[in-house]
Amino acid sequence: MKITVLATGNATTHYSFNGDIVTAYYGGLAEDFDLSVIQPDNKFTGASVDTLSLSASQIIRAAYRDESGELHVTICQQVGPGHWEAGPEIDAADYQPDGINVVLREDKPSTGKPWAMTSIGKVEPV
Numbered sequence: 001m002k003i004t005v006l007a008t009g010n011a012t013t014h015y016s017f018n019g020d021i022v023t024a025y026y027g028g029l030a031e032d033f034d035l036s037v038i039q040p041d042n043k044f045t046g047a048s049v050d051t052l053s054l055s056a057s058q059i060i061r062a063a064y065r066d067e068s069g070e071l072h073v074t075i076c077q078q079v080g081p082g083h084w085e086a087g088p089e090i091d092a093a094d095y096q097p098d099g100i101n102v103v104l105r106e107d108k109p110s111t112g113k114p115w116a117m118t119s120i121g122k123v124e125p126v
Contacts, residue, residue, distance in 0.1 A: 007084030081112030
């Protein structure tokens with residue numbers, strides 16, 4: 001699975017990945033999203049959220065399976081002040097739940113100290 005992480009104002013604290021299952025963590029709870037039903041010709045219409053108190057678009061923003069069968073998923077990472085961009089597409093195995101997976105634009109000034117939410121809480125970029 002390949003993932004892209006978007007910077008958003010609200011999102012889960014972190015994720016884990018097992019095959020085509022994305023597990024999202026938020027508020028001490030976890031919820032699995034089984035994306036194995038997505039086929040190369042299917043259109044992702046959103047996830048159904050049962051446990052977490054977030055909207056589906058704050059958890060999984062997009063998903064598709066390419067013609068070779070590889071799943072591509074866009075997830076979200078909550079960020080604070082600053083100008084943030086999506087991180088590069090990476091293998092799910094390279095995702096860092098305790099790290100910043102989005103990009104802070106250093107060329108644009110921000111008001112306040114930038115941070116991103118992770119499995120260990122708010123982390124400031126170095």
